Each structure stands twice: as structure tokens, then as C-alpha cells.
Amino acid sequence: MTDDEVKRVYFNFNSAEPIYLQVAQQIEEAIFTGSYHEGAQVPSTTEISRDFHINPATVLKGMNRLVEAGLIVKKRGIGMFVAEGAHAVIVDRRRKAFYQDKVIQLIKEAKGLQISEGELVDLIKRGF
Template sequence: MSHSLNDSKPIFIQIKERIEDQIVNDQLKAHEQIPSTTQLVTFYKINHLTVAKGINLLVDAGIIYKKRGVGMFVAEGAKEMLMEQRKEGFVDQYMLPMLQEAEKLGISQEELTKIMEHLKGRDKQ
């Protein structure tokens, strides 16, 4: 986990997203305990309430669950839920604007496919 947080978005959202990333990347699996609020406060050197706010968003979304007196754990199916949310977000944030711009520029679906294949191949080099 990186110690650095930035000003691009609220800190509690960044905490939430860092935990989500760990779930998506299989660093945290279903029923595994996540770092405690105290550990996160110490690690990031931020306010306890800020961490709690980020964690509570994950609890409310059903991504993690509380075991009273024990801690917070990754919910069954959390990775799948997050992957589905991210796919939907990817389409809305990237694909739709790209397709709209491609249409304005007169780029065909075939041309887009070739461009994507070229770019994907470039990553492997």
C-alpha cells in the first residue's frame, strides 16, 4: 500500500478505493480481515473519522462486513461486485465518450478495433 494520498478527491474516497483495489487485485480475498481503522489511521496519518467514513461506504455497499469485537472482513462476492461496478464505470467514463468522439471524427468501428489491437500489442512490447 502506498503511503501517499492526494488532493484529487476526498481522502475518505481514496481510502475506500484503496481497499477496493486490494480486493480486485486479490490482495484481500473473501472473508479475510481488512486492516483495522487504527492501522489505517497510523499508516496514512489521517483522522480516525475520515477512515471510518471510507470504511462505512464499503459496509453500506456490502463489500465488507463487521464482526463485532473482531474487525472488518471482505464479503463473499465482493470482488465480483466491484468488477461489475468498475466495468459499468469504464463504459460510462471511457467507452461512451470515445465512441461519441469517434463518430464525430468519422472513425469506423473497424478502424477503432484496429487502433485498440495496435495499442494493446504495444503494451506487450
């Protein structure tokens, strides 16, 4: 998430992020949570297109993003599979983004609620 996205949002009742990015994010999330483990086949472009009513060209663009990122691999004539090491790649990337994406936003929200640094640390300890 960039600085812009942390800014307050008005009027936006449903995200209008490009659909191909949403497709890529959903599959990445499924790999991250273990719904698709390494080596497992991911749904085909046609299946996703049919079940979620998305143009197959859009789905393919999202899939290609994951191929480029090394998260899934194409096996010609068979389908798409979760790449070996994909989970570690996602974890590594998300760890790097954790401070920017989550911590800064948490502190901003805490400040707005007049929660002090000490109180926030206590809350984190309680939640752990």
C-alpha cells in the same frame, strides 16, 4: 466518472477528492485486484490512520461506505473482513460503468489525435 470529470482539467496538480472516498476506493481496488481476497481481514481503522496519517474518523467514514455497499463486513471485537461475493459486486459495477468511464474518454482522446474509428478498432485488436 461523470461527464464533468471527463472535461479538461487545469491547474489541478494533485487530486483534492475527499479523503474518506480515497480510502474507500483504495480498499475497493485492493479487493478487485485480489490483494485482499474474500474472507480476508482488511487493515483496521487504527492501522490505516497510523500508517497513512489520516484522522481515524475519516478512515471510519470510508470503511462504513464499503460496509453499506456490502463489500466488507464488521465482526464485532475482531475487525473488518472482505464480504463473500464482494469481488463479483465490484466487477459488476465496474462493467456497467466501463462504457461511460473508459470508452467515451478513449474515443474523445482518439478524436483529438485524429485517429479514425477503423484505426482505433485496429489498435484495440492489437492491444488485446
